Amino acid sequence: MTRDQRILLIIGGGVAAYKSLALIRLLARKGIKTRAILTKAGAEFVTPLSVAALTEDKVYQDLFSLTDEAEMGHIELSRQADLIVAAPATADLMAKAAQGLASDLASTALLATDKPVLMAPAMNVRMWLHPATQRNLARLKADGVRFVEPEEGPMACGEFGVGRMAEPETIAAAVEAFFSLSVTPQTLAGKRIIVTAGPTIEPLDPVRFLSNRSSGKQGYAIAESLARLGADVRLVSGPVALEAPSRVKLSLVETAREMLAACEAALPADAAVCVAAVADWRPEDPAAAKLKKDKIGAQPALALVENPDILKTLSRKGPRRPRLVIGFAAETNDVEAHAKAKIAKKGCDWIIANDVSGDVMGGDANTVMVIRGDAVDLWPPMSKTAVADRLAQAVAEALTP
Numbered sequence: 103m104t105r106d107q108r109i110l111l112i113i114g115g116g117v118a119a120y121k122s123l124a125l126i127r128l129l130a131r132k133g134i135k136t137r138a139i140l141t142k143a144g145a146e147f148v149t150p151l152s153v154a155a156l157t158e159d160k161v162y163q164d165l166f167s168l169t170d171e172a173e174m175g176h177i178e179l180s181r182q183a184d185l186i187v188a189a190p191a192t193a194d195l196m197a198k199a200a201q202g203l204a205s206d207l208a209s210t211a212l213l214a215t216d217k218p219v220l221m222a223p224a225m226n227v228r229m230w231l232h233p234a235t236q237r238n239l240a241r242l243k244a245d246g247v248r249f250v251e252p253e254e255g256p257m258a259c260g261e262f263g264v265g266r267m268a269e270p271e272t273i274a275a276a277v278e279a280f281f282s283l284s285v286t287p288q289t290l291a292g293k294r295i296i297v298t299a300g301p302t303i304e305p306l307d308p309v310r311f312l313s314n315r316s317s318g319k320q321g322y323a324i325a326e327s328l329a330r331l332g333a334d335v336r337l338v339s340g341p342v343a344l345e346a347p348s349r350v351k352l353s354l355v356e357t358a359r360e361m362l363a364a365c366e367a368a369l370p371a372d373a374a375v376c377v378a379a380v381a382d383w384r385p386e387d388p389a390a391a392k393l394k395k396d397k398i399g400a401q402p403a404l405a406l407v408e409n410p411d412i413l414k415t416l417s418r419k420g421p422r423r424p425r426l427v428i429g430f431a432a433e434t435n436d437v438e439a440h441a442k443a444k445i446a447k448k449g450c451d452w453i454i455a456n457d458v459s460g461d462v463m464g465g466d467a468n469t470v471m472v473i474r475g476d477a478v479d480l481w482p483p484m485s486k487t488a489v490a491d492r493l494a495q496a497v498a499e500a501l502t503p
């Protein structure tokens with residue numbers, strides 16, 4: 103980490119604004135400087151004086167402040183930092199940013215900036231779950247905004263649910279992961295990396311299929327982070343409701359056999375990261391026409407055959423084996439022991455294991471254990487994009503001689 107990383111922190115109006123003060127201190131300790139915009143509502147929760155004292159800088163509050171504009175125009179303010187962090191990002195701030203409104207200094211900075219944006223939302227659970235906020239969230243993600251998703255717990259308003267702003271440590275980890283990635287020059291340039299993501303679907307007949315639960319979020323995030331480091335990423339994905347990350351070559355497949363064929367077509371590769379939730383079995387003999395209830399009796403017999411194991415196949419020793427093969431393991435208990443056994447069984451180099459007994463599937467946060475031979479690292483809870491950034495960094499280190 104170099105010493106001159108700068109963020110522009112937008113402090114929105116929410117009780118969580120006090121956590122932003124802790125965030126400024128945490129970042130300062132890591133050598134990341136903060137300049138702050140305090141919204142009108144934000145100033146109801148924390149004082150400009152405390153923000154100024156912690157940032158050791160002027161605090162920006164008004165769009166139409168003659169003195170501020172004379173010192174530094176709002177456009178310049180929005181572009182001076184390497185990253186804009188909105189924490190707490192209120193429902194109102196998200197809505198304005200999703201719409202492209204520029205009605206105050208914070209929203210104007212978000213619209214005028216040419217820098218990446220990271221938001222840490224904080225709001226009441228009903229506001230968070232409201233279709234309008236979820237729509238804005240999806241819109242902002244599609245626009246490339248990164249998120250540290252809110253957490254579940256008791257809220258200042260007395261309710262319980264998702265909407266509490268992530269802890270300052272979690273936001274600081276996401277900022278750090280972003281910087282450790284962006285300061286690194288294109289360390290994966292010239293390296294081809296295969297990433298599998300999403301579920302596979304295995305047809306029973308033309309309308310029915312067997313599948314696994316998988317949103318594809320973690321795999322897509324990894325593909326994107328690797329591409330940001332300059333890798334030639336071949337993302338082989340089952341059906342998911344996600345946009346293809348930019349700068350990534352996407353092959354869309356449905357079955358495990360198609361996924362394996364697409365991976366093999368992408369060889370030779372320097373690394374493979376198998377994140378897909380591949381169906382272990384497929385119906386042996388899918389019907390050419392829709393199975394009819396009245397024709398097959400009470401219950402159709404389901405004869406299954408085993409699907410190829412893509413991770414195991416790619417890990418097989420030989421001239422075409424990628425130098426680094428990484429698998430994922432979703433476990434509900436004895437995570438470390440099961441993950442170590444999986445390395446041996448599959449022949450891969452690393453396993454990223456996570457405990458899925460909680461709410462990981464389809465969610466945006468993840469707590470993972472990284473097993474590289476005998477070395478076991480437990481990473482702190484972080485967003486799936488932060489896991490992806492950190493993993494991409496580790497891959498780059500492993501592939502660089």
Ligand code: C5P
Nearest residue numbers: 376377378380410411412413429430431
């Ligand atoms: O055996 P299990 O499904 O728990 O292993 C998970 C790991 O193996 C993941 O990395 C997954 O992508 C990969 N896998 C695969 N092909 C399969 C089954 C799992 O690549 N048929």
